[in-house]
Amino acid sequence: MKLLEVAGLNVFYGDLQALFEIGVSVEAGQTVALIGANGAGKTTFLKSVAGLIASKRGSITFDGQQVGGLPAEQIAQLGMALVPEGRLLFQNMTIEENLIMGGYTGRTGYWTxxxxxxxxxxxxxxxxxxxxxxxxxxxxxxxIGRALMANPRLLLADEISQGLAPVVVDQIYKSFPAIRAEGTSIIIVEQEVKRAAAASDYTYCLLKGRVTLEGRSKALSFDALSHAYFGT
Amino acid sequence: MVWVDLFINGICLGGLYGVLGVGLALVVGVMRFVNISHGEFIVMAAFVGVFASAQLVGVNPLWLLIPVAALFFFVGYVVQAVLFNCVVTAPDLFGPILLTFGFSIVLQNAMFELFGTDVRSLTAGGLSRLSISLGSVSIGVLPLITLALAIAFFVALQLAISRTAFGRAIRATADNRDVARLMGVKPTRVFNITMGFAMAMAAVAGMLLAMRSTFTPFSGLANLLVAFEVIVIGGFGSFWGALLGGFLLGLAQLIGLHFDPDAGIFYVHVAFFAVVLFRPQGLMGIKLP
Structure with missing residues (x-):
């Protein structure tokens, strides 16, 4: 069953178009990787799906429901959680308050x-x-814990390895199987192609706002990937 | 003895100034939005208090604080929902200033049209004459009640914001609106309720102020000025700083009046100026590098 189905998504920043006809789908229980260079539109894609960007056209179906026109706070209620790029913890709150804040929707489940x-x-x-x-x-x-506190069906993780030592990144990636085991699907956005491919079932490569390559992560050749990544 | 007297009365007045400022500080902190019509709401509450107590002869006006505060919570909620939310999310800095400045003029003239320019005040019945004697110092009961209410407000607000789920939502929204939305917080709802609380506090301050001095439809600006000075002195976003700022201004006013009876609130502005000169980050604000 498809948990998330994005079709023909076009996103605009004023007169500028950032995403062109994007089609992405996530099966329940799957981990999907979104790779691409800086400015490819990965973060824009996640923000649009999560409802933070309103000026968009196309269809976004989450759990069988059209969510393209809903604001972020309502999409959160339906069970989608975004780990924002740069973490963006609430600086005036303790760690525990940050985590509790993640559970504000009141969705119950495994994660406490x-x-x-x-x-x-x-x-x-x-x-x-x-x-x-x-x-x-x-x-x-x-x-990540704050996002899990909402007991999401879909976790969107934006550049979680950014600026971190490889050892620490390994440690964080090791938590993904446990998250998936509780029935949460994941979209990871990464710049590091090998790590993304290793951690995911399916990969999409973005370049200048368009999907340039997609396929099962294990089946993608390095040549094809670098071609799609750099547009050479 | 006159100094003890001045000190106690200054603190009592200062508590009131603190309440005047903290409502404005709450709105600035949560919405990054300055409500220039804040002072007019304070005056409106005083008018409501005057007319309500004229209808309810024999009822102590202090009891009216509760229904009037509840009424102004509702007023604040609706004004925010219908009017202010249109500009709060706008990227343009001038939108909020123009809207609330215009709104303050509309409110001022509406009050002038309805009530005229008569100087009014709210009589607290026999309460305003009651006092407690401690040795040779006498303290008015009304100022003491005012101070107790001010401190109760600060404690309640502090607890609500630091301990409750909605308080966390308020802090999250103040910190980063979009991230708060990702947790399921609806910012406009947070704004409506915050403005409701701010207006309820403005209403209480307005009525208490009307019990100790006079007002006209044009008193709003003076109130806004004091409220601004309180939060600037306290350090933006600091609750206890606002109370401390209020105390300082209250003391400055009464000590100034003692030596210079025609000064009005001149020495309040002098104290404000001195703090800004020597401690620009405010009494409890963090010094910026």
């Missing part, structure tokens, strides 16, 4: 405060601290 701490033991016992004292990797864990 103790379960998030279990997934990321590094941030357990640090609930009373403020975000700025944490390392980048720990902040990313809080950002």
């Amino acid at each position: 405060l103790p379960k998030v701490y279990e997934l990321f033991p590094t941030i357990a016992n640090r609930g009373r601290e403020m975000p700025f004292v944490l390392s980048g990797g720990e902040q990313q864990m809080v950002a």
Whole structure:
């Protein structure tokens, strides 16, 4: 069953068109990778799907329901959670308040405060601290935990390895199987092609606002990928 | 002894100024939006208080604080929902200023048309003459009640914002509107309720102010000015700073009046100027690098 089906999506920033006729679909339980260079439109795509960008045309179906015209707060209620690029934790709140804030929709399920701490033991016992004292990797864990607190059906993870040491990125990627095991599908946006391919079932490559390549992650050849990535 | 007297009365007046400012500070903090018509709402609440207490003879006006505050919560909610939300999300800085400035003129003239320019005040019955004697110092009961209410407001607001789910939603929205939306928070609803609280506090401050001094339809600007000075002195976004700022201004006013009875609120502005000169980040604000 398709959890997310995006068809013919065009997105605009004023007179500028950022995305052209994008078609992306995510099966329930799948992890889908979205790769592409800077400015390819990956973040714009995630923001449009999550409802943060209103000026768009095309069809976005989530869980059998048209959500293209809904605002972000209503889409969140339906079970879509976005881990924003640059983490964007609430700086005036403690770690624990950040996590609790993630559960504001009141959606119940597997993910609770103790379960998030279990997934990321590094941030357990640090609930009373403020975000700025944490390392980048720990902040990313809080950002992912905050999204999980909404018990989402679909998790959108934007550039979660940005600016982090490879060891830390490994640690974060290791949490994905546990997240999927609880029935959450994932879209990861990455600049690092190999890591994205290894962590996902299906890959889309974006270039200048268009899908230039798609296919099962295992089946994509390196040549085809680099061709689609750089447009050479 | 006169100093103790001045100090206590200054603190009591200052508490009131703190409430005047904190409503405005809340709105600025959450919406990054300055409501220039804040002062007119304070005056409107005073008018409502005057007419309600004229209808309800024998009822102590202090009891009217509760229904009038509830009424102004509703008024604030509706004004925000119908009018202010149109400009809060606009990227243009002038939208909010023009709208609320225009609205303040409309309100001012509407009050002038309805009530004329008579100088009015709200009589607190026998309460305004009651006082407690401590040795040779006498403290008015009404100023004491005012101070107690001000402190109660600050504590309640602080608890609501730091401990409740809605308080977290308010802080999240203030920090980053879009990220808060991703958690399911509807910003316009947060704004409506925040404006409701701000107006309820403005109403309480307006009525208490009318009990201790006089007002006309044109008193709004003076109130807005004091409210601004309170939050600038306190340091933007600091609740307890607003209370401290209120105390300082209240003390400055009464000590100034003691030595210079014709000064009005001149020394309030002098105190404000001194703080801005020597501590531009405010009493409890964080110093910017």
